[in-house]
Structures are given as C-alpha cells and as structure tokens.
Amino acid sequence: MRERRPTTSGRSGEQRKRIDVGYFARTEGEGGIHAVISDHKLESFALDIWEPPRFFEGFLVGRFYYEAPELTSRVCGICPVSHHETATKAVEKAIGLKVDENTTKMRRLIAWTQIVASHIIHLYMLALPDYVGYDGLIEMLPDFPDEVQRFLRMKTAVNAITDAIGGRALHTMSSIVGGFTRPTSKKRLKKLAEELKKVKDDAAETVRLFGRLPTPQFEIESTYVSLLGDGDYPVNAGMLGSSDGLRISENDYRQHFREWQVPTANTKYTGLDGKNPVRVGAISRVNLNYDLLSPDAKSIAQEIGYSVPTRNPIHNNLAQAIEIVGGIDGCLELIDEVDPESIGVARHEVKAGEGGGITEAPRGSLYHWYRVNGEGIIEAADIVTPTAHNAFNLEKDLRELLVEIAEREVDEITLECEKLVRAYDPCFSCSVHIVKT
Amino acid sequence: MADKLKTALFKFTCCAGCQFQLLYFFSPESFLETLDLLDFVYFRMATSKELKEDDHYDLAFIEGAISTTEDIEKVKKIRKQSDIVVGYGACAAHGGVQSIGDWTPQRKLEETVYPNPLQMKSIKVHPVDEFIRVDYQLRGCPIDEVEFMELIRALAAKKEPYLREYPVCVECKFANNICILLMRQGVLESMCLGPVTRAGCRVACTRNMRACFGCRGPMTNPNIPEMVRTFKGKGFTEHEIFTRFTEYAGLSPEFSEGARAYYERKAPYYERPEWRAA
Structure with missing residues (x-):
C-alpha cells in the first residue's frame, strides 16, 4: 500500500508539495487522491477511481424481473435494503404492478431502519475514530466503553426491526416484488418498538457528541439534491428536488441527469443537465426537508446550533446524527400505523414495459431503472448510486479545499482532505471504488 | 487462554x-x-x-x-x-x-x-x-x-473445524419447516435448491417462505440431474432453471451442470464460458 510521503523539491524559492493518499481507511472500499501543489498553487489534482467493475447493469440483462431486488442488494453491504427496495419499486413500475398502502408503509419502515443503521455504522465505526485519534472502534474499546456500549445498544435495537421485517438484517429476503412472503406480526413489532424507545436517549447523546467535536469552518456552494417529502420526511416516495428549485418526478430523471465516463475512473460521473455537479445525502435531505423532521429531531438540532441550510460539507456527519433521532421517531410512528398481518404478495401478470424509481438511501438519492419484456426478462438496467451522484461534486469540493489551504503543511492538507472525503461517507464498492495512480 | x-x-x-x-x-x-x-x-x-x-x-x-x-x-x-x-x-x-x-x-x-x-x-x-x-x-x-x-x-483451540457437508434439507427438517419445494407455487417461493445446497445457513430463506437460491454452493455429491428433473416436473422453464443455478455458485462444476441444458441450446443472452469448459 502506498504511504503518505511529503516531498519538497524544485528550484530555490519554489516549493512543491505532493499530496498522496493511496487507500483511505474506514471507508467502504478503496480510495485515493493525488495532488501537486507548486508555489502555493494547485498544479494538478486527480481523484482516481479504478476498482474492478462488477457489471451489475450488464449481467442483469437476461435475468428475470423478480431477481433484480435480490441481486442488486448485493451491490452494497452497508445499504442492501435500500437497493432492494429501490429495485422493487422500479421493477413494479416497469411491469405495471401496484401494491397497497400497507405494503408501501412496511417498505418505508424497513427503509428507515436501513438509513438509521447505516448512519450508526458511519458515525461510530468510520468517522469517530478520526476525531478521537484512534485507529478504529476496536482499539477504542478499552478507553471509550460508554461510546462503544452505546453503539452496540443502538445497533442491536435497530437491527432487530430490519431482521423482523426482512427475515434477516443483512441481505433481506422476505420482501419481494409484489409484497412480503412472511411479514412479521404486530405483536413482535410492538415489542421491538419498546426496545427502540430505550435507545432514543442514546441517539440524542450521539447528536450531542458530534456537536461537540471540532468542525472546520469551510463553506462551499453546492446544488443539494434529495427527494422532497410530502407531509412525511422523504424515504421512499416524493418528487426529486434541488436547492436551486428543481422539481421533477422520478419518471423524468433521465431527462435531467446524465452519466458519462471519465478517463481516471471506473465510476461514471453524474451531473444535472449533463454538466453540473450535485450533492446528495443526509446533508441535502436535512437542508431541503428540515420542517418535516420529527419535533425531537428538530429540538436536538437547535440544541447543538445546527442551522439550515448549511453550506459546510463536513456537516454531513451532524445531519446524519440528527437523522438517527428523526429515523427512530419515524420507525415508531410507522410501527403504530402499519398492519403487518394483512400483507401478502400481490398476484400479477407481467406486462412489457420500463420504469425507474428513486428512494433515499442512507448516502442519498438512489436511482434504479429497468426495461422488462413480455416474458418478464430484463432487457436493460441502469443503476445510479448516491456515491456516483456525489463523485463529481466530491472532486469539485476537494479542488476548492486544496486551493484554499494550499499554503499549509503537507500533513495538515492531507488530514483535511481525508476528513472531507470521509464526511461524504462514500461507498466505493457501490459506485465502483476510488483509488491510486 | x-x-x-x-x-x-x-x-x-x-x-x-x-x-x-x-x-x-x-x-x-x-x-x-x-x-x-x-x-x-x-x-x-x-x-x-x-x-x-x-x-x-x-x-x-x-x-x-x-x-x-x-x-x-x-x-x-x-x-x-x-x-x-x-x-x-x-x-x-x-x-x-x-x-x-x-x-x-x-x-x-x-x-x-x-x-x-x-x-x-x-x-x-x-x-x-x-x-x-x-x-x-x-x-x-x-x-x-x-x-x-x-x-x-x-x-x-488448534482443532479441526467442523463444516457441514449435508444439504439444507436436513436443517429444514430439524427446524420443522413445511417443505416449500412440494407445497408452493412460483419461482421465488418453490424452486428450492435446498436438496443440493450445503447446509449451515440455519435455513435463512426457507424459514421466510423463500426458496433456497443456493448461495452456499453444492453439498458433497449432489444429485443435480434429479434436481433439474424435479424443477421441470413442476413446470419451470429451462431459462428459469438456468437462472436459479447460476445466481451465486454457477461457477461450481455441480451447479453449472444444472445450468447446462439452457446455454447449450444457444440461448440469446448467454454462452458457455470457453475457459471453463467441462
């Protein structure tokens, strides 16, 4: 593995600094950045994305429509449920199947648990060690027993609900096209809701913990994009909107967003109108839907002085912590409303057609699109993950950050860049990873 | 310790x-x-x-x-x-x-x-x-x-670990599950690879009324031709059988045998991987 190696060379009076991060620790997949700063000016910069592609959109061709949710949930080990539910939504649209409201609510519930679970992973396992100066959560165990115990309590309570609805916490299987094969019982959900209520204080404590950590003051203009809630906080329904006033339905996604291949990467970049970078994720959701958060989430946000809209990309961590509180409230509310016993699998005939769906994955808006023929065989597929949405914007932010801090020491610049990348919470194996020269 | x-x-x-x-x-x-x-x-x-x-x-x-x-x-x-x-x-x-x-x-x-x-x-x-x-x-x-x-x-403990070699069906019987291969209709719910797939999953799928999709790969000495005959008897097409066998462990010699009938018929989407000729 490549090490960080500060180098200074060149003519007298001119200072050349090289920033090399070969492999970010505690990010999903491998990733790296390379920059040369000469005479306090950014000379070259590259965010290389190189990880072996897995060709999901390729091998889905020729498979049956009902396989799509199951296979695409294997795109990502942190947010399998999000891929599962988005694929289900897109496939149902393609074959012309409508499910009842109860099933939609159940899906909303399991999608919420996914967002909360993923945020817990990111904040405690991937981000926190940075701030307290440890290698990882395992090393923190002896010195931070309270934090680690809190992490374990929260994840156990949330995983239990995903497990009850999906049949398993990771790579769920009871949710299929048309409904649920084995929905859980109201009694069991109620019992799990009691457990979930117990960790609400832990969630609030998480927000306070991240509110106390020092956040660099760094403001940047971005176009924030997320689904817009209609009465409820957006999870798996709504119009797609942006901070610049964009309002589109998921059916029109492809007219506004375009993907293109870049020479340095195996990930395709995505931009609005084919050229403008966008930012998706918790920060965008909170910026655009703050009013729809639960009262408790809003009050804790006020307590730590979180103001919307924020322009500091590092605030994504705080937005995630606030969403954990909002998500727990969202789950509790849905458990009250949903009637699991009445859910089955909708009978359906397969019609040829195409359809796309967007949901909010933990890391932002996730788009799936399928074209299915009359026999139920997938003829074309398209998946745009949150990290693919963000890759172009991440490059832009890093470039601006480097220009701003070009005068500092190499070690400091490297650390700031790493913090920014990790605050994006990138999921490299989702997008096909980011790496070395 | x-x-x-x-x-x-x-x-x-x-x-x-x-x-x-x-x-x-x-x-x-x-x-x-x-x-x-x-x-x-x-x-x-x-x-x-x-x-x-x-x-x-x-x-x-x-x-x-x-x-x-x-x-x-x-x-x-x-x-x-x-x-x-x-x-x-x-x-x-x-x-x-x-x-x-x-x-x-x-x-x-x-x-x-x-x-x-x-x-x-x-x-x-x-x-x-x-x-x-x-x-x-x-x-x-x-x-x-x-x-x-x-x-x-x-x-x-420096001991030889025990890894199961018997099929998922054994665990399913111990769990008192209804056999979904016999009972239910529909590919997702009844095209079950349990009889040929190695156990150890604690019947994650079948206890959720889903057919086993063979993610753990073949057991020791599976009877693949009989499995294919059973699926055909239930009315599943060769394409459906192909997709089931190739989802997670299609590269194993045993499961690729189950997939063979379809791709040898010059199926439109697939062809036999030359480098892995049986």
Whole structure:
C-alpha cells in the first residue's frame, strides 16, 4: 500500500508539495487522491477511481424481473435494503404492478431502519475514530466503553426491526416484488418498538457528541439534491428536488441527469443537465426537508446550533446524527400505523414495459431503472448510486479545499482532505471504488 | 487462554457485506468474543492500521472474488504469508453474484455498462481457490454468524473445524419447516435448491417462505440431474432453471451442470464460458 510521503523539491524559492493518499481507511472500499501543489498553487489534482467493475447493469440483462431486488442488494453491504427496495419499486413500475398502502408503509419502515443503521455504522465505526485519534472502534474499546456500549445498544435495537421485517438484517429476503412472503406480526413489532424507545436517549447523546467535536469552518456552494417529502420526511416516495428549485418526478430523471465516463475512473460521473455537479445525502435531505423532521429531531438540532441550510460539507456527519433521532421517531410512528398481518404478495401478470424509481438511501438519492419484456426478462438496467451522484461534486469540493489551504503543511492538507472525503461517507464498492495512480 | 490469533482480512471484488456481518450484524456477544480470539492486524474497514510488507499471519480471511490480474498476485502473496487461509463468503467460494457475468462475453458486458470499453481492463470473475489453496471455506451470502464462531473457536483451540457437508434439507427438517419445494407455487417461493445446497445457513430463506437460491454452493455429491428433473416436473422453464443455478455458485462444476441444458441450446443472452469448459 502506498504511504503518505511529503516531498519538497524544485528550484530555490519554489516549493512543491505532493499530496498522496493511496487507500483511505474506514471507508467502504478503496480510495485515493493525488495532488501537486507548486508555489502555493494547485498544479494538478486527480481523484482516481479504478476498482474492478462488477457489471451489475450488464449481467442483469437476461435475468428475470423478480431477481433484480435480490441481486442488486448485493451491490452494497452497508445499504442492501435500500437497493432492494429501490429495485422493487422500479421493477413494479416497469411491469405495471401496484401494491397497497400497507405494503408501501412496511417498505418505508424497513427503509428507515436501513438509513438509521447505516448512519450508526458511519458515525461510530468510520468517522469517530478520526476525531478521537484512534485507529478504529476496536482499539477504542478499552478507553471509550460508554461510546462503544452505546453503539452496540443502538445497533442491536435497530437491527432487530430490519431482521423482523426482512427475515434477516443483512441481505433481506422476505420482501419481494409484489409484497412480503412472511411479514412479521404486530405483536413482535410492538415489542421491538419498546426496545427502540430505550435507545432514543442514546441517539440524542450521539447528536450531542458530534456537536461537540471540532468542525472546520469551510463553506462551499453546492446544488443539494434529495427527494422532497410530502407531509412525511422523504424515504421512499416524493418528487426529486434541488436547492436551486428543481422539481421533477422520478419518471423524468433521465431527462435531467446524465452519466458519462471519465478517463481516471471506473465510476461514471453524474451531473444535472449533463454538466453540473450535485450533492446528495443526509446533508441535502436535512437542508431541503428540515420542517418535516420529527419535533425531537428538530429540538436536538437547535440544541447543538445546527442551522439550515448549511453550506459546510463536513456537516454531513451532524445531519446524519440528527437523522438517527428523526429515523427512530419515524420507525415508531410507522410501527403504530402499519398492519403487518394483512400483507401478502400481490398476484400479477407481467406486462412489457420500463420504469425507474428513486428512494433515499442512507448516502442519498438512489436511482434504479429497468426495461422488462413480455416474458418478464430484463432487457436493460441502469443503476445510479448516491456515491456516483456525489463523485463529481466530491472532486469539485476537494479542488476548492486544496486551493484554499494550499499554503499549509503537507500533513495538515492531507488530514483535511481525508476528513472531507470521509464526511461524504462514500461507498466505493457501490459506485465502483476510488483509488491510486 | 492461548495467545490470540494474528489475523488479517483482505477484501477483493464483492459488496463487503460479509465484513459488515462481522462488524455490525453479529450479536454484541459474538462480536466481543471474536475480538477475544482474534487480533486483527489488518482490517481496512475497521481500523486504519497499515498493511506491513512481508508480515506473517496465523489466519487470513479472503473476502470477495478475484477479477483483476493484480489481485491474482496479491492472493498468492497472502497464501505465502499465512498459516491458515479461510475463504470468506460466497464471492470467495464461488464468485458470488458477479459471476453471473461470466456467462456473457466480457466485451458485451463492458459495452453494456461503459460507453468506451477500450478503457476497461476487466477480466472474468474467479473464485479464490482457482489460484491458491484455501484451507477452510465459510460459505453463504452473507456468512452465517454461528458457523463463523464455530470456525474461529476451533481454530483458536488448534482443532479441526467442523463444516457441514449435508444439504439444507436436513436443517429444514430439524427446524420443522413445511417443505416449500412440494407445497408452493412460483419461482421465488418453490424452486428450492435446498436438496443440493450445503447446509449451515440455519435455513435463512426457507424459514421466510423463500426458496433456497443456493448461495452456499453444492453439498458433497449432489444429485443435480434429479434436481433439474424435479424443477421441470413442476413446470419451470429451462431459462428459469438456468437462472436459479447460476445466481451465486454457477461457477461450481455441480451447479453449472444444472445450468447446462439452457446455454447449450444457444440461448440469446448467454454462452458457455470457453475457459471453463467441462
């Protein structure tokens, strides 16, 4: 593995600094950045994305429509449920199947648990060690027993609900096209809701913990994009909107967003109108839907002085912590409303057609699109993950950050860049990873 | 208690879900016990400890399939550095879901996904044991908590671990499940690979009224032709049978036998992988 190696060379009076991060620790997949700063000016910069592609959109061709949710949930080990539910939504649209409201609510519930679970992973396992100066959560165990115990309590309570609805916490299987094969019982959900209520204080404590950590003051203009809630906080329904006033339905996604291949990467970049970078994720959701958060989430946000809209990309961590509180409230509310016993699998005939769906994955808006023929065989597929949405914007932010801090020491610049990348919470194996020269 | 096993975990082509299974979805008791038994010196998702060149490991987990030429050299090096190598999950064992792409010509795959395929340097997906000897194989997508704990407890005690060789049906009977292969209709619910798939998953699928999709790969001596006949008798098409056998472990000789009837008929979407001719 490549090490960080500060180098200074060149003519007298001119200072050349090289920033090399070969492999970010505690990010999903491998990733790296390379920059040369000469005479306090950014000379070259590259965010290389190189990880072996897995060709999901390729091998889905020729498979049956009902396989799509199951296979695409294997795109990502942190947010399998999000891929599962988005694929289900897109496939149902393609074959012309409508499910009842109860099933939609159940899906909303399991999608919420996914967002909360993923945020817990990111904040405690991937981000926190940075701030307290440890290698990882395992090393923190002896010195931070309270934090680690809190992490374990929260994840156990949330995983239990995903497990009850999906049949398993990771790579769920009871949710299929048309409904649920084995929905859980109201009694069991109620019992799990009691457990979930117990960790609400832990969630609030998480927000306070991240509110106390020092956040660099760094403001940047971005176009924030997320689904817009209609009465409820957006999870798996709504119009797609942006901070610049964009309002589109998921059916029109492809007219506004375009993907293109870049020479340095195996990930395709995505931009609005084919050229403008966008930012998706918790920060965008909170910026655009703050009013729809639960009262408790809003009050804790006020307590730590979180103001919307924020322009500091590092605030994504705080937005995630606030969403954990909002998500727990969202789950509790849905458990009250949903009637699991009445859910089955909708009978359906397969019609040829195409359809796309967007949901909010933990890391932002996730788009799936399928074209299915009359026999139920997938003829074309398209998946745009949150990290693919963000890759172009991440490059832009890093470039601006480097220009701003070009005068500092190499070690400091490297650390700031790493913090920014990790605050994006990138999921490299989702997008096909980011790496070395 | 003897010394902890010096352990490293390497990730190749996969979703990293099996790492998260250990780090996040295990019960707190299993997670803490794992940390008692194993000393992770390299585990990129959990810790920023750097990889040391020419380090030696008591135990190396290899997660993911091999799909670049560089990775072939990397796994060979890991083999030399490690006393015990454990394949970790369905991708390491049989290629996992991305191995579905092996049934389509690589150029066609690249063209479907990327506008400029000349930039790509991809190769087909291979299970880890095509390149190195793997001592033990944890199977499943994702791996099972109980099986993982059994394995590391045995290894820590310097005992031979017990890995099941019988089919999922055995566990299903112990769990008192209704046989969904006999009872239900529909591909997802009744085209069950349980009779030929290796057990150890604690019937994750069938207890949720879903057919086993064979993520753990073939058991010892499975009767594949009979399995295919059963599916045909239930009215499933050759294409449906092909997709079921090739979802997670289609590269294993046993499951590719089940898939054969369809691709030998010059199916429109697939062709027989030449490099893996039976």
